[in-house]
Amino acid sequence: MQIDRLLLEGFRNYDSQQLTFDGSCNVIYGENAQGKTNLLEAIVYLSCGRSPRTHADRELIGFDRDRARLVGHIQAREREFETEILLNRGRRRKMTVNGVAAKNGGDLSQVLHTVFFSPEDLFLIREGAAARRRFMDMSLCQLRPRYAEALAEYGRLYEHKTRILRDSDEYPQLLDTLPDFNHRLCQVGAVLISYRARYVQALAVHAQRAHWECSGEREELALTYQTVKTVEDPLGPVQDIAGALEEHQARHYQAELASRLCLSGPHKDDIAVTVNGLEARHFCSQGQVRTAALSLKLADREIHKNAIGEYPVMLLDDVLSELDPRRQEYVLNRIAGGQVFITCCENDRLDALLSGRVYHIREGRVL
Numbered sequence: 370m371q372i373d374r375l376l377l378e379g380f381r382n383y384d385s386q387q388l389t390f391d392g393s394c395n396v397i398y399g400e401n402a403q404g405k406t407n408l409l410e411a412i413v414y415l416s417c418g419r420s421p422r423t424h425a426d427r428e429l430i431g432f433d434r435d436r437a438r439l440v441g442h443i444q445a446r447e448r449e450f451e452t453e454i455l456l457n458r459g460r461r462r463k464m465t466v467n468g469v470a471a472k473n474g475g476d477l478s479q480v481l482h483t484v485f486f487s488p489e490d491l492f493l494i495r496e497g498a499a500a501r502r503r504f505m506d507m508s509l510c511q512l513r514p515r516y517a518e519a520l521a522e523y524g525r526l527y528e529h530k531t532r533i534l535r536d537s538d539e540y541p542q543l544l545d546t547l548p549d550f551n552h553r554l555c556q557v558g559a560v561l562i563s564y565r566a567r568y569v570q571a572l573a574v575h576a577q578r579a580h581w582e583c584s585g586e587r588e589e590l591a592l593t594y595q596t597v598k599t600v601e602d603p604l605g606p607v608q609d610i611a612g613a614l615e616e617h618q619a620r621h622y623q624a625e626l627a628s629r630l631c632l633s634g635p636h637k638d639d640i641a642v643t644v645n646g647l648e649a650r651h652f653c654s655q656g657q658v659r660t661a662a663l664s665l666k667l668a669d670r671e672i673h674k675n676a677i678g679e680y681p682v683m684l685l686d687d688v689l690s691e692l693d694p695r696r697q698e699y700v701l702n703r704i705a706g707g708q709v710f711i712t713c714c715e716n717d718r719l720d721a722l723l724s725g726r727v728y729h730i731r732e733g734r735v736l
């Protein structure tokens with residue numbers, strides 16, 4: 370799987386730029402704030418309709434523009450595809466694959482998969498649960514179109530329920546609609562839990578191996594999916610999970626009314642990460658955190674490879690400079706085989722490490 374050509378018009382700081390890429394390694398370098406990350410962001414966006422940096426599509430449109438256009442020529446499953454996205458201020462975006470309308474990001478992911486790794490991901494281990502949920506969601510939305518649909522529906526239901534709880538003092542009749550919302554949240558929430566549990570099960574195996582190798586066979590990384598307490602078996606039948614969610618919700622009904630917050634549901638899920646039995650978030654050194662974050666990303670790449678039979682496009686945003694030479698070498702050896710994009714501020718060291726095409730970016734243009 371690879372992206373051969375990319376056209377950006379009015380996307381972030383790219384006015385109008387056409388790029389042709391190498392099938393193996395592409396090194397993108399330039400000074401700070403020139404558009405290196407924007408370029409990788411565009412490729413991720415073409416793969417799933419979601420930016421790794423923002424939920425707000427309007428932020429992707431150039432400051433002085435009303436619309437942005439992204440076109441990617443992609444090779445996958447021995448076929449060629451053209452994915453196009455049009456973003457308009459104040460209007461719904463339009464997405465097509467080979468001229469056929471794509472209704473959501475899941476349709477784009479039928480064509481292109483990406484794994485994006487940036488310095489912020491080094492905090493995947495240290496930060497709160499939201500970072501790890503976002504990681505699962507980004508990956509699962511690409512892997513499973515049904516997950517993307519369920520996640521979007523869950524988000525809409527969650528917002529409605531939040532508004533009902535918030536406004537119920539002023540309009541008590543709103544509470545009459547709450548049982549319906551709660552029921553649907555449990556049904557859709559159960560689908561999310563079922564997918565997440567399987568994903569983390571696979572992730573744990575690959576990440577454990579990557580961390581073990583990268584740490585010189587000294588450290589054991591373990592991942593455990595954590596969800597709503599009443600769900601005893603997240604790998605069990607979806608209807609059983611939904612039942613367990615209803616039970617948890619009923620127990621928290623009064624507390625939700627009192628706090629006016631959605632307290633029950635998989636929107637609070639997490640992945641517990643331990644290294645040699647110790648909670649990584651609190652007890653890991655900087656180096657261990659880096660190795661663990663890296664292992665999660667490499668594991669994610671393996672899961673995509675197993676699911677689609679081809680390596681996803683790997684995008685490494687400024688991360689090599691954050692890693693010591695041993696880890697750098699480990700990453701570069703492990704990612705050989707698929708198409709890779711690497712951004713960096715200076716190209717000298719990377720030139721020595723990699724063979725591939727080099728792009729110098731300045732002010733949203735390739736020099």
Ligand SMILES: Nc1ncnc2c1ncn2[C@@H]1O[C@H](COP(=O)(O)OP(=O)(O)OP(=O)(O)O)[C@@H](O)[C@H]1O
Nearest residue numbers: 381382401402403404405406407428429430431432
């Ligand atoms: N919607 C937008 N329209 C125009 N320019 C934008 C928009 N969003 C961001 N920018 C500009 O893009 C630039 C940042 O680009 P990017 O994040 O790709 O930098 P970078 O080259 O990766 O830098 P660094 O090496 O510091 O990470 C900034 O100058 C920012 O002002």
